[in-house]
Amino acid sequence: MKLYLKIWRQKDAKSKGAMVDYTLDGVEEDMSFLEMLDILNEDLIAKGEEPVEFDHDCREGICGTCSLMINGRPHGPDSLITACQLHMRSFNDGDEIVIEPWRAKAFPVIKDLITDRSAFDRIQQAGGYISVNTSGRPVDANAIPIEKEHADDSFNAATCIGCGACVAACKNASAMLFTSAKVSQFALLPQGQVEAAERVQNMVRQMDLEGFGNCTNTGACEVECPKGISLENIARMNREYLSATLKG
Amino acid sequence: MGILNSKVPSGPLADKWTKHKNEIDLVNPANKRNIDIIVVGTGLAGGSAAATLAELGYNVKTFCYQDSPRRAHSIAAQGGVNAAKNYQGDGDSVYRLFYDTIKGGDYRSREANVYRLAEVSTNIIDQCVAQGVPFAREYGGLLDNRSFGGVLVSRTFYAKGQTGQQLLLGAYAAMNRQIQRGKIKSYTRHEMLDLVLVDGKARGIIARNLVTGEIERHSAHAVVIASGGYGNLFYLSTYCMGANVMAAWRTHKKGAFFANPCYTQIHPTCIPVSGDHQSKLTLMSESLRNDGRIWVPKKLEDAQAIREGRLKPTELAEEDRDYYLERRYPAFGNLVPRDVASRAAKERCDAGFGVNKTGEAVYLDFDSAIMRYGREKAMTSGMKDPDDKTIRELGEKIVEAKYGNLFQMYEKIVDENPYKTPMKIYPAVHYTMGGLWVDYNLQTTIPGCYAAGEANFSDHGANRLGASALMQGLADGYFVLPYTIGDYLSDDIRTGPIPTDSPEFDAAENDVRERIKKLMSGSGIHTVDYYHKKLGKIMWNKCGMSRNAKELEEAMEEIAALRKDFWENVKVPGTPDSKNQELEKAGRVADFLELGELFAKDALHRNESCGGHFREEYQTEEGEALRDDENFKYVAAWEYAGEPKDAKLHKEDLEYENIKVKTRSYK
Numbered sequence: 001m002k003l004y005l006k007i008w009r010q011k012d013a014k015s016k017g018a019m020v021d022y023t024l025d026g027v028e029e030d031m032s033f034l035e036m037l038d039i040l041n042e043d044l045i046a047k048g049e050e051p052v053e054f055d056h057d058c059r060e061g062i063c064g065t066c067s068l069m070i071n072g073r074p075h076g077p078d079s080l081i082t083a084c085q086l087h088m089r090s091f092n093d094g095d096e097i098v099i100e101p102w103r104a105k106a107f108p109v110i111k112d113l114i115t116d117r118s119a120f121d122r123i124q125q126a127g128g129y130i131s132v133n134t135s136g137r138p139v140d141a142n143a144i145p146i147e148k149e150h151a152d153d154s155f156n157a158a159t160c161i162g163c164g165a166c167v168a169a170c171k172n173a174s175a176m177l178f179t180s181a182k183v184s185q186f187a188l189l190p191q192g193q194v195e196a197a198e199r200v201q202n203m204v205r206q207m208d209l210e211g212f213g214n215c216t217n218t219g220a221c222e223v224e225c226p227k228g229i230s231l232e233n234i235a236r237m238n239r240e241y242l243s244a245t246l247k248g
Numbered sequence: 249m250g251i252l253n254s255k256v257p258s259g260p261l262a263d264k265w266t267k268h269k270n271e272i273d274l275v276n277p278a279n280k281r282n283i284d285i286i287v288v289g290t291g292l293a294g295g296s297a298a299a300t301l302a303e304l305g306y307n308v309k310t311f312c313y314q315d316s317p318r319r320a321h322s323i324a325a326q327g328g329v330n331a332a333k334n335y336q337g338d339g340d341s342v343y344r345l346f347y348d349t350i351k352g353g354d355y356r357s358r359e360a361n362v363y364r365l366a367e368v369s370t371n372i373i374d375q376c377v378a379q380g381v382p383f384a385r386e387y388g389g390l391l392d393n394r395s396f397g398g399v400l401v402s403r404t405f406y407a408k409g410q411t412g413q414q415l416l417l418g419a420y421a422a423m424n425r426q427i428q429r430g431k432i433k434s435y436t437r438h439e440m441l442d443l444v445l446v447d448g449k450a451r452g453i454i455a456r457n458l459v460t461g462e463i464e465r466h467s468a469h470a471v472v473i474a475s476g477g478y479g480n481l482f483y484l485s486t487y488c489m490g491a492n493v494m495a496a497w498r499t500h501k502k503g504a505f506f507a508n509p510c511y512t513q514i515h516p517t518c519i520p521v522s523g524d525h526q527s528k529l530t531l532m533s534e535s536l537r538n539d540g541r542i543w544v545p546k547k548l549e550d551a552q553a554i555r556e557g558r559l560k561p562t563e564l565a566e567e568d569r570d571y572y573l574e575r576r577y578p579a580f581g582n583l584v585p586r587d588v589a590s591r592a593a594k595e596r597c598d599a600g601f602g603v604n605k606t607g608e609a610v611y612l613d614f615d616s617a618i619m620r621y622g623r624e625k626a627m628t629s630g631m632k633d634p635d636d637k638t639i640r641e642l643g644e645k646i647v648e649a650k651y652g653n654l655f656q657m658y659e660k661i662v663d664e665n666p667y668k669t670p671m672k673i674y675p676a677v678h679y680t681m682g683g684l685w686v687d688y689n690l691q692t693t694i695p696g697c698y699a700a701g702e703a704n705f706s707d708h709g710a711n712r713l714g715a716s717a718l719m720q721g722l723a724d725g726y727f728v729l730p731y732t733i734g735d736y737l738s739d740d741i742r743t744g745p746i747p748t749d750s751p752e753f754d755a756a757e758n759d760v761r762e763r764i765k766k767l768m769s770g771s772g773i774h775t776v777d778y779y780h781k782k783l784g785k786i787m788w789n790k791c792g793m794s795r796n797a798k799e800l801e802e803a804m805e806e807i808a809a810l811r812k813d814f815w816e817n818v819k820v821p822g823t824p825d826s827k828n829q830e831l832e833k834a835g836r837v838a839d840f841l842e843l844g845e846l847f848a849k850d851a852l853h854r855n856e857s858c859g860g861h862f863r864e865e866y867q868t869e870e871g872e873a874l875r876d877d878e879n880f881k882y883v884a885a886w887e888y889a890g891e892p893k894d895a896k897l898h899k900e901d902l903e904y905e906n907i908k909v910k911t912r913s914y915k
Contacts, residue, residue: 012826030522032661038527038777045775045830050821053829055315057488059528061657062413063319078660085660110459111827118436121316125428129421130380134300134726137371138378142335145389155382155407158414162318191380 001027001093005040007052008100010109013116017109019098029089033076034059034066036088037099054113061085061226064161067168068113069100074165074224082163082226102164104173106211117164119210120178126206127199128182130191150188157184159227166221166229172213177221179207180237181229187240197244204241252505252885252900255687256360261906262342265364268688269731273738280305282744283737286453286468288440288495290317290423292416292718293701294474296725299422302431304730306737309466310423310432311455313439313490313832318420321476321488322721325412326533326654327396328404329718331369336393340401342366347907349716352398352585353681353709354859354875355909356511356883358902360688361706368727369719373405375726381418383407396714397534398585398914404715409533409654415718419725438464439832440495441763443471443502443697444756450697451746452753454760458832461825463760465753467746469737470696472729473499474721477680477702479512481840481847482792483784485677486518486531492836493843496684496703504692505885505898507705508682509843510851513712513860514793515678516542516589519661520609529676530661532612533654534714537582539617539647540671542589544601544610546570551601561603561611561670572596580914587711587860587873588914590675594793595871597674604672613670618643675793679717681708681860682850685885685900689732690724693885698733700724705883710859767834770818776833779814783807783837783844791848796864800852804845804893811841845892853897856880877909 002025010017024040031039034056041051057065061082068083070076076086091097099113107115132138146154158181166177183200186192192199215234222231257268275283283306287298290312302308312320334340345366350357373391377383383405384392393402407414426432437458444452444467452467478493479485500506517532517540545551546568553559572592574581584592593610596602603609619636622643626634634642644667648655655666662672684692684699686706691698701721708716747753790803814837822828857866857873858880866874883900 028523028525031525032527035525035527039525042775042777045819045821048821051830053827057314057319057490058321058324059489060324060486060530061660062324062410063314063321063488065314065319080656081660085657087661087663089663114827117315121318121424121434121436124421125424127428129425130378131425132375132378133303134296134375134379134422135303135730138374141333141373141377141383142390144377146385147389148385148387151382151385151389154380155384155414158382158407158417159410161413162316185382186380189380189382191378 001088001091003027003091004096006096006098007113009052009112012111013108027088029087031088032059032084033070033086033088034084052113053111056084059084062161064163067102067115067117067163069102069168071098074102074168075226080226080228082161102168104167104212106173106175107164107167119212120162120164120175122210123175123179123203123206124182127195127202130186131195144190146189154185154188157181157188157229157233160229161227163226165224165226167212169220169224170213171218171220172216174215174221175207175210175212176215176234176237177225177229177231179203180233183237183240184233187236196240197247200237200240200244252685252898253687254358254900255689256358257688261359261363264360265367272732272735275734275738275741277305279741281307283307283740284309284468284745285470285472285733286311286466287472287474288453289320289473289475289703291320291322291474291476291701292419292721293703293725294472295320295416295419295423296722297472297474297700297729298432299419299426300726300730301733302426308426308432309435309468311435311438311440311453313437313458315436317423317434317436318417320416321491322416322718323413324488325718326409326531327535328394328406328411328715329372329415329722330396330403330715331373331405331719332366332403333370333373335391336402338401340403344401345369345403348399349707349713350709350907351912352713353711354873354912355709355877355881355904356858356902357707357709359904359906364728365707365720365723368723371727372719372722376415376418379418379421381407381414394535395538395583397537397583397589398580398713406535409535409651412718415722419722440475440498441760441835442498442756444753445502445694446746446750446752449695452748454756459827461823461828463757465748465757467748469740469743469746470698470733472698472700473684473703474700474725475703477683478840478843479677479680481783481844482677482787483780484521484526484529484788486515486529489528492839494836494839496699497839497843499684499692499694499697501888502694503888504694504697505685505887506682506846507685507883507885508850509847509886510791510854510861511681511710511859512677513586513679513681514590514675515586516593516675517612517673518676518678519658520604520672520674521606530657531676531678532658532671532673534586536612536651536654539650540582540612540614541571541616542573542582542610542612543569543571544596544603548600551603554603555605555607570601577914584914585711585713590793591862593675609672609674611670612673614647614666615670618647618667621646679712681705681710681712685883689735690729691732691736696736698729700729710861764824764831766815767818767831767838768820768824770820771816772819773817775819776830776837779810779818779841780833780837782810783840786810787844787847791851794862794864795851797852800848803848804852807841807844807848808893811845814838814841842892846886846895849893849895850884850886854880854884875911
């Protein structure tokens with residue numbers, strides 16, 4: 001199939017970017033979306049132009065590196081997958097496809113479609129862990145029985161891949177879904193209780209410092225999340241935050 | 249040819265590690281504050297090592313090419329992590345895990361290392377649960393287990409099909425805690441380009457900031473290489489796109505021996521190749537072999553009809569199917585080790601029984617599991633005489649709960665529903681057992697340079713068992729390296745900070761700059777991917793699932809020629825002083841073009857078949873691997889000597905004092 005691509009090109013963080021048009025022929029249905037971009041890049045290099053830079057790594061939907069806004073939707077038209085799992089059979093011959101980087105103040109563009117998501121790392125550093133020593137000798141794993149339901153909910157929250165689609169989908173560029181998923185994972189486990197109050201306060205403080213917007217409960221983040229992280233996590237984090245604040 | 253000293257402690261096998269820990273030198277907490285350690289790679293091994301070393305008090309710098317430590321490819325490990333907990337009461341023990349791993353590795357790994365691995369495996373689970381890793385649990389609240397290939401017990405702990413993700417996020421969280429404390433400085437989007445030696449000791453690295461292109465000098469008292477395996481040598485593999493051998497290969501070129509490069513794991517259950525445009529292959533977890541049955545049609549004409557689309561697999565009667573693993577290996581059936589399962593698939597496909605357009609696919613069928621689970625569920629729910637449709641619906645729900653994300657992944661890529669029609673799978677490159685040679689302390693042949701996780705060669709012999717990579721990465725990082733490195737660093741308490749303005753750093757930086765300049769000054773005929781794909785084809789066709797002397801010799805020549813062509817004619821656009829993904833790729837492919845030749849040389853010299861290394865000249869009448877213990881019961885550690893073909897062989901003889909070396913049988 002033949003495609004008409006409109007791609008955001010930006011030399012570096014300081015330069016101004018612009019949409020550039022490309023026509024690409026010979027795209028096959030079995031190709032993944034990123035393989036389509038590989039072919040475009042091979043063409044561009046052959047023509048002596050600079051290839052389009054985009055973040056990607058595992059290409060199986062788990063590392064969270066790929067981060068493309070495709071026709072206005074994070075990770076493209078399909079649901080519950082990342083851009084690297086999107087295949088060209090979701091498009092038709094003659095389609096126009098608009099490809100942009102994540103758009104959020106807290107995710108500045110590095111080059112072309114690549115953004116800086118280190119804000120997510122800093123939120124995790126502020127408290128996304130349980131303070132146990134790794135070289136110590138903790139108790140036997142089965143000495144802490146955990147209700148299956150809680151363990152499963154905790155796991156579901158923990159499947160967040162940190163891609164940033166939630167932020168990109170949100171009109172306020174809020175990071176509530178991301179932050180609440182991490183808070184929830186620990187809040188649902190007995191091991192996480194000891195530091196629960198401190199954790200939620202520190203992570204929320206860092207989230208605000210990074211310049212993410214506020215949550216107005218539109219739920220776009222949940223719709224676009226490739227791992228189906230639930231809005232319930234935001235409710236849980238709000239509850240945790242409130243109770244932590246009241247406790248002082 | 250020299251003899252390598254593995255520094256395995258004396259004494260009975262079960263006491264070696266405890267004895268060693270009691271005897272080695274320690275660094276006191278105040279002195280640790282004056283010692284710097286560089287960790288390259290932030291996957292399970294690097295991440296867990298960095299966190300633990302920082303917690304002990306050392307100043308740690310971590311480096312990863314990804315934009316966050318959490319994205320290292322350990323994240324993609326699906327199935328699980330082994331530990332000899334014996335929670336299922338099925339007769340498991342440290343000894344049994346040790347035995348299974350040695351046997352699984354086809355008697356080509358070091359006894360003492362493997363025993364230690366089995367010994368600390370139980371700590372891993374305790375540690376991870378304490379960190380809040382959400383493992384799968386039973387309704388009683390206790391941890392659940394499943395079974396993996398090559399073993400007869402259930403010792404694998406898991407978190408659905410995302411075990412690697414959950415374990416890595418645990419190690420990343422432990423790192424974050426130390427980053428917040430200021431004990432780890434994390435350098436992301438950075439790539440190690442060279443190792444710096446001062447007075448013969450590893451004292452730092454040269455790294456490139458991948459955003460700005462800046463070349464940076466970083467010094468330390470010790471360097472840990474935890475940069476993973478080199479399977480991307482084959483171009484198509486289940487590795488992530490950025491996986492590379494640069495850190496390990498640069499270290500090798502600075503004097504570290506590279507061991508057993510030809511031991512590569514080809515995983516039996518991956519989604520088959522669909523076309524030339526393909527950039528990467530996707531694994532379908534080995535855990536699926538708990539419930540999936542592997543088969544091809546019994547008759548050639550049925551296979552042909554299926555390939556041509558005239559016949560559907562679901563239409564083929566039970567008696568016309570060849571469940572070849574169950575037929576050939578009745579004791580282990582579909583759960584034979586990976587090397588055995590892969591070769592068996594290749595054998596059937598080469599004989600003309602393949603089931604996709606290219607003839608390179610076999611079926612992985614869940615139908616009987618769906619019906620079995622469905623009947624069980626109907627029974628426990630008190631249903632009387634449920635019809636097949638109801639049973640199937642109940643069964644599908646159970647299979648979905650177990651493997652839902654894998655089935656979804658398959659459907660997205662292949663566009664077929666694996667609940668309704670069997671999956672098509674074929675072997676693909678997945679892991680490399682070879683790597684930097686290390687002694688019992690995980691130290692390479694360069695003093696002060698350590699290697700952990702997949703980057704070293706140590707524990708898996710010629711074939712790795714499923715769910716053992718996560719175990720080894722975390723064992724090395726959390727429980728082994730933090731102890732053993734102290735023994736070396738105890739001599740460095742008075743050294744003080746290592747300066748980066750020494751002639752050694754000057755020379756290393758200069759070399760790196762020259763290399764980049766050279767990469768960017770090719771005549772510009774072909775792209776980097778062109779060379780990478782060509783190399784991959786040579787590797788897959790001549791150094792893949794089965795090898796022979798003639799083709800290995802050809803491979804060595806072809807790779808050398810391709811390397812020459814690459815350096816003359818590669819095209820790298822853009823500039824070196826900015827973000828430049830093509831330049832990053834070029835540097836990595838340049839190293840693969842050297843390693844590939846050494847790989848073929850190693851495979852050529854090993855005149856036997858063992859584990860993942862199958863030489864056509866050395867097989868039994870039934871087509872099973874034929875080892876030669878008399879002549880090849882050793883680790884082949886190669887010393888760099890200019891061109892890869894000139895590498896010098898050093899041997900570490902493997903001694904088995906606690907296990908009787910036998911022919912590996914899964915029949």
